[in-house]
Amino acid sequence: MAKITYVEHSGAAKTVDVPDGWSLMQAAVANGISGIVGECGGSMACATCHCYVEESRLGDLPPAEAGELEMLDMAAAEVRPTSRLACQIHASPKIDGLVIHMPETQG
């Protein structure tokens, strides 16, 4: 279990208990977080679960693989060094307390 805080572009924040192994995209759509769309369902075929991870916690995540980076190029909002796809981040005790910010748009 990891407590994850999702911060919408508007600034509204919601903290969700995410079971171990769940992706942060799946937990977002199951909990009504509107800033994450997850159109493809997690097969990494869209970039509508784009999020920004707090810089100080980036090291707690496995780095993005080539496929994720390619897909991020399709993201509708600005891609930053802290950009990730929420479908590729899986909950574990290591990321407990993580805060992710939603972009202005998912396209």
Added chain:
Amino acid sequence: MHFDPYSPAVDADPFPYYKRLRDEAPCFWSEEAQMWILSRYADIVGAGQDWRTYSSASGNMMTELPNRAGATLGTTDPPRHDRLRALVQSAFLKRNLEGLADPIRAIARAAAEELRGEAVFDFKDFSAKFTVRVLMAALGLPSGDEAIVDEDTVREKAVLMVQSDPRTRAKGPEHLAAFEWMRDYAAQVIAMRRAAPRNDLISNFAAAEIDGDKLDDREVLLTTTTLIMAGVESLGGFMMMFGYNLATFPEARAAVVANPDLIADAMEESLRFNTSAQRFKRKLMRDVTLHGETMREGDFVCLAYGSGNRDERQYPDPDRYDIGRKPRGHLGFGGGVHACLGTSVARLATRIAFEEFHKVAPNYSRVADQLAWMPSSTFRSPLVLELAVH
């Protein structure tokens, strides 16, 4: 308690069985299926994400086809799966599908026009024709002057190969023969595209390499076979279920006919309410204890997507078809690394199909109360959907 995914009663209406499973036995050993059944939304999502524990490499269809597991996208685990997917994915990305919208609309219009003036028809005549032609365009299967088989036959075989026999709880000879037919058809297409490559999915796939390794012939053959099967059966089944919902709930139909922009929401709710992909399976790579039951390494586990989609713990008032619901995170396309590759093309094609269909037949209802349902442990859709036009 029993749960028999081969029973005709489950084909016709699995939902009362699912509800009992969710409430009384959310981790249930089915003697008939010889596997565990997970029926709650959260458990299915969790298992779908955890491919290390819930492996697809021993097959993903409830009743698997011979010698298919391990050679297709749905029946491999990462990292092999991810590399295979990378080869076919570009064809299915939303941005690469834009060019298909006009051809898809032309196909939909032609298929719908054939129904004009009919008082009663089988919706399958529309959905099957549309689906096969769209798939031929999307995958680059030979059509028109180049066609090597009849369109109707492709559809019939795709629908037959996903079925199973309710008595023997296995594939029957006719199902295996359909699979063999499809495999031979795929082999002919691959040979044509290798001899004279074009810029289409199958040409590119047949020549593709993974990290310098060429795909082996079995992977090319069975992945192509599966893409044709999954495309034809799943898109066709999805359209039949959507047509069934709109014919059953007149207010929903009237709303989307009056405002076609609502088709997208009505379609998502249809994928939740009664998805055609009801159940897929996984194999456990370690012991797992869930809801007091211990499932053993090597056991098969059914992820009952159709049940998770009706789980009241996730979707309030789940047995209501509510096109205003916007059911986020539904399992109509599965989930996790094996989430359906064709979501974009399925959404695009189905939306256009119904826009055009409604121009010809805006008011319709079901003729029969009781329908004949496909005998399948994995998929659910009516074999025939007779509609009366008003």
